[in-house]
Amino acid sequence: MVSEWFEKKLSWDVIKLSEMRQNKLTGEWIIYAVNRKKRPYDFSKKMEPKKSSPHDCPFCKGNEDKTTDALYEDRGNGEWSVRVFPNMFPAVDENGKVEEASSFYKTAGARGRHEVLVDTPNHTQTIDTFTEGHLEKIFTALQKRFSSFYEEEYIHYIQIFKNGGPEAGMSLSHSHWQIVGLPIVPNRILTQEDAEKEYAQKNHGCLFCDMIKYEEEQQKRVVTENERFIAFTPFASRFSYELWIAPKRHISTFIELEEEDIKALSHMFHKIIKGVSKIREGICYNICFIDAQKGREGDYYHWHIEIMPRVGGFAGLEFSTETYINSILPEEAADFYREHCEE
Ligand SMILES: [Zn+2]
Numbered sequence: 001m002v003s004e005w006f007e008k009k010l011s012w013d014v015i016k017l018s019e020m021r022q023n024k025l026t027g028e029w030i031i032y033a034v035n036r037k038k039r040p041y042d043f044s045k046k047m048e049p050k051k052s053s054p055h056d057c058p059f060c061k062g063n064e065d066k067t068t069d070a071l072y073e074d075r076g077n078g079e080w081s082v083r084v085f086p087n088m089f090p091a092v093d094e095n096g097k098v099e100e101a102s103s104f105y106k107t108a109g110a111r112g113r114h115e116v117l118v119d120t121p122n123h124t125q126t127i128d129t130f131t132e133g134h135l136e137k138i139f140t141a142l143q144k145r146f147s148s149f150y151e152e153e154y155i156h157y158i159q160i161f162k163n164g165g166p167e168a169g170m171s172l173s174h175s176h177w178q179i180v181g182l183p184i185v186p187n188r189i190l191t192q193e194d195a196e197k198e199y200a201q202k203n204h205g206c207l208f209c210d211m212i213k214y215e216e217e218q219q220k221r222v223v224t225e226n227e228r229f230i231a232f233t234p235f236a237s238r239f240s241y242e243l244w245i246a247p248k249r250h251i252s253t254f255i256e257l258e259e260e261d262i263k264a265l266s267h268m269f270h271k272i273i274k275g276v277s278k279i280r281e282g283i284c285y286n287i288c289f290i291d292a293q294k295g296r297e298g299d300y301y302h303w304h305i306e307i308m309p310r311v312g313g314f315a316g317l318e319f320s321t322e323t324y325i326n327s328i329l330p331e332e333a334a335d336f337y338r339e340h341c342e343e
C-alpha cells in the first residue's frame with residue numbers, strides 16, 4: 001500500500017530494482033541502488049542545510065501522507081511520537097531477485113528491507129535533547145522492527161543506524177534512524193565473528209566479555225558504567241572520539257535485550273549523546289548497532305553500539321589500506337567524555 005503522493009512519484013520514474021555485486025578481490029559487497037539518485041536532499045554540496053520546513057518535510061507531523069503507510073507508531077500520548085515506515089528510496093528491496101551467479105563475477109539481487117524510523121514529530125528536535133523515556137520508546141520500536149526483519153528468511157544481516165548530520169550521510173534533516181536487512185553478511189561482521197570464534201575456542205570465553213573485564217580493571221578508557229552496560233572508547237579506535245556501548249552480560253543480538261536492559265541503555269545513552277554533542281557545534285556522527293549475523297551456529301558474537309563522530313574525513317590512506325589515522329588517543333577521548341557526559 002502506498003500513498004497517493006508516493007504513487008505519483010512512482011509514475012515519474014519507474015524504480016529500478018537494486019543489484020549487488022561482489023568484489024572478487026576483497027569479498028566486499030556493493031549495493032547499486034540507482035533509484036536513490038532521485039531522493040530529496042536537504043543539504044547543499046557544501047554540506048550547508050538548505051531551507052527545509054515542516055511544511056514540506058515528509059517526516060513532520062501532519063505530512064504522514066507524504067510517506068508510505070506506517071508499519072509501527074508509538075501513540076502513548078495520542079499523537080505519534082515514533083513512526084516507522086518503508087523507505088521510499090530503498091537501498092534494498094523485498095522484491096529483489098535472489099542470487100544469480102555469473103560465469104565470472106558474483107552478483108545478487110539486492111533483496112532485503114529498508115525502513116525509516118522517525119524519532120520525533122518535531123522538525124528541528126535533535127537526539128541530544130530527548131528524554132530517557134523517549135529514548136526507551138525509540139529503542140523499543142527499533143527492537144520490534146528488528147524482530148520483524150529477523151523473521152524474513154532471505155535476510156542474513158540486519159543493520160540499524162542513524163546518520164546524524166550531513167557529514168555523516170544524512171539526506172533529510174529531520175531526525176531519523178534506518179533499518180536495513182541485507183541478503184548477505186558484510187565482510188567486517190564475518191571478520192569479527194571469526195576472531196571471536198577463534199578466541200572462544202582457545203580461551204573458552206567471549207573475547208568481548210574479556211575486553212570489558214580488562215577495561216573495567218584498567219579504567220583508562222571507561223566513560224561510564226551501570227549495572228547492565230558499559231561505555232568505553234575502544235583501545236584501537238578508528239575515529240576521533242569513537243565510543244562503544246556494550247551490555248555487560250553476553251548478548252549476541254539486539255533481540256535478546258530485555259525491558260530492563262532497554263531502560264538501562266536509555267539511561268546511559270542519554271548521558272553519552274550529550275557528551276557527543278559537546279565535541280563541537282554541529283558535530284556529525286553515525287550510530288550503528290553491530291549485530292551477529294542471523295542464524296550462525298555458536299554464540300560467539302557480542303552485540304554492541306558503535307558511535308562514530310565525524311571529526312576528520314577519510315583520505316587516500318584510509319580508502320586504500322583501511323589503516324586509519326586518528327589524532328585523538330582513545331584515553332584522551334575518554335577523559336573528554338567523562339567530563340562532558342552529564343551525570
Ligand atoms: Zn520535518
Ligand SMILES: [Zn+2]
Pocket residue numbers: 206207208209210249250251301302
Ligand atoms: Zn560476550
